[in-house]
């Protein structure tokens with residue numbers, strides 16, 4: 001039985017005081033779900049250290065939104081896996097579609113980032129997902145498979161054991177219209193099946209989150225799907241009540 005995981009991706013939102021307010025609002029409420037669901041928040045890099053201090057004693061785990069795929073070096077403005085570890089981060093999002101689509105991150109870079117994260121002991125959250133045009137053209141499975149294979153071909157299957165995958169259809173992100181539970185379930189099952197071809201036990205254990213316009217009103221039917229193991233939540237994670245409700249549903 002896979003324990004559900006709900007991850008807040010705050011994206012490029014927040015300030016030191018807004019983060020504090022949000023955490024003060026969610027921390028006590030989420031404490032009561034402690035033994036039934038895993039919860040993480042991913043603030044901007046700049047806020048990570050402070051958020052980690054504020055999370056002390058809570059059941060919310062810290063994550064980052066990105067990293068660079070090298071251990072260290074002359075890479076102005078970038079942040080390495082060891083820096084994130086040193087700071088206390090546990091998770092890191094890798095290959096978010098906003099980085100792939102708007103910042104030109106290629107499969108090969110995403111694979112390097114995944115490798116750097118898992119080698120250092122961070123838990124990578126690998127994002128995959130097709131655009132609306134790709135779905136309309138019948139390429140959904142091919143695109144998502146390519147994105148997954150780029151990573152497993154680079155690192156092998158074993159590092160997937162502790163990793164998390166997030167299926168985030170690009171057309172659903174920030175649109176207010178999530179994938180239907182059936183559409184999401186089909187892709188989650190496809191991803192798990194693809195991993196199972198290499199290792200059934202790992203495929204069974206890996207948590208596959210859904211992301212894209214998840215909110216308090218639609219989380220229950222998404223979480224009810226057999227291969228949906230939680231959510232990667234954007235906009236709704238910035239609203240305390242919405243996020244608490246999503247976590248409550250995941251814990252029930």
Ligand code: 13P
Nearest residue numbers: 009173174212213234235
């Ligand atoms: P929204 O929940 O705002 O659609 O964002 C989803 C997402 O991109 C999480 O990584």
